[in-house]
Amino acid sequence: MTKGFQEEDYYYIALTMVKDIGPISAKSLLSHFKSPKDVFNSTIEELASCNEIGLKKAGFIKKFKEWDKIDKIIKKLERHDVKLIRYVDEQYPENLKELDDAPIVLYCKGTFTKRDEIAIAIIGSRNMTEYGRTNAHRLSYGLASAGVTIVSGFARGIDTVAHQGALNAGGRTIAVLGSGLDIIYPSENVRLYEKISQYGCLLSEYPFGTPPEKHNFPRRNRLISGISIGVIVVEAAANSGSLITAQCALDQNREVFAVPGSVNSVLSQGTNNLIKKGAKLVQHADDIIEELLPQLKNLVAKEGHKEISLEFNDKEKAILSSLDYKPIHIDEIVRKARISVDELLVLLLNLEIKGFIKQKEGKRFCKV
Known part of the structure; x- marks a missing residue:
């Protein structure tokens, strides 16, 4: 060996x-x-x-x-600094273990950490519109700023923008490939590939040398949703592959969110249909955080999330000063504490987990 x-x-x-x-x-x-x-x-x-x-x-x-052939694969894994994570290993994603058909090995370039159990998938059309691009980046950036890892499929369009949004926020992102990790597809994402390996990881169940064949991607989609606690579909046509991932998420008991779009847009037919069938309509990152807050709190407590500080910083003190025992809306907190919404979401989650504040209906918060 x-x-x-x-x-x-x-x-x-x-x-x-x-x-x-x-x-x-x-x-x-x-x-x-x-x-x-x-x-x-x-x-x-x-x-x-x-x-x-x-x-x-x-x-x-x-x-x-x-x-x-396996000898050659293992030599290539070493040469490309790719690790093998077995189903029985501690590093294997806990969320993924819930799947009956979770792969017994994952190939990993980069690092998968306990922090990455708090992950949301952002997916959508390869042929995105400017509307889709804007929303994918805004949601990814906002969630990554809140300490959430962003998962996507490394494809052109929405997937690429989702990865980039997380990186631009200084957060972590995971790309799940439908090929071996030695094959960068699409080829124009070579720089993104390297950045993700530094600030997250690339994962695949396929051994080196596996080409990005069409039938690999539906199977890959179950891993995108399986690693995550929720899936956001940003833009999708009525027959989009993103809807396969959304169905995987439902089958895996994950939350499904969708960004609404124009009734005249072909690329919003899939997302609008998801909303009609019960997917949660999402407009901002805080919509997702508010919906998943109980799960986020449980995961943070379970994993000892390192992003959660045990001491108050100046901004947390400003938030506490702006709050009373009577609930006030998040917009009022933004005005009083002079903190952006995206940053405020992280701080409010931190304070709620510490037990010093409580969230009420309608995005209102108060002291405990």
């Missing part, structure tokens, strides 16, 4: 490359045989007796011969 990789990694990768062995079958095998090496060392009869397998899949496992 090469430096930085264990023998077990070799067999984990092999298991993802066996014909007809998807994540559910792979996890069934690992549960039965305890290690991927034991899977490949078992007899065809032992494999066939495992739940979800049978003789046909057992035969594919025994016929697997691509060991040289």
Whole structure:
């Protein structure tokens, strides 16, 4: 084995490359045989007796011969500074573990941290309008400023703008690719690729050398929603691939938000239809934070979120000075404390988690 990789990694990768062995079958095998090496060392009869397998899949496992290819993959992983995160590893995204078909390995360039469990996906059309661009950047920037990690699919259009908005805010972003991490697609995003690897990470379930084929992207979409606690669709036509991600989010019990658009715009048909079906209409970053506040508080408490300070800074003191025990609207707090809405959202969340203020209906806040 090469430096930085264990023998077990070799067999984990092999298991993802066996014909007809998807994540559910792979996890069934690992549960039965305890290690991927034991899977490949078992007899065809032992494999066939495992739940979800049978003789046909057992035969594919025994016929697997691509060991040289795995050697080359692991050498490339080291050369490109890409890590392998296994389903059993502590670094594996907790949100993703909730999925029955979560991949048994993820390829990761950059760092995935506990902070990234507080993540919102922002997705939409590749052929975006200026309206879509503006809203994608504004929402991404506002949420990232509030300490939320932004997840998207690295595609042209809304995805690219969502990643850029998070980076412009000095926040973190995760790109989930539909190819191997050695293939930058679209190619014009090469600089964005490098920036994301520095201030977040790029993830893929596909091994090096996997091209960005059309059928990869619907499968990729379940990971975008699975990593996140909510999904925002900014712009989407009636048959947009973004609606697949929205459906994945619903199936995974995630919140779905949509930006409303003109009834005359083809690229707003999908989002407007989502709202008609029950998706939450969103206009500003604070709409999402207000809706997801209980989950955000639970995650912060659970993970010991480092962004939450235990002492008051000058701006928090200004907020507390502007509040009383009678609730006042967030706009009034902005006026009194002289703090921008985006920054105020972060500070209010911090103060509420500390237990010093409480949010009431209609974006009103008061002291506790």
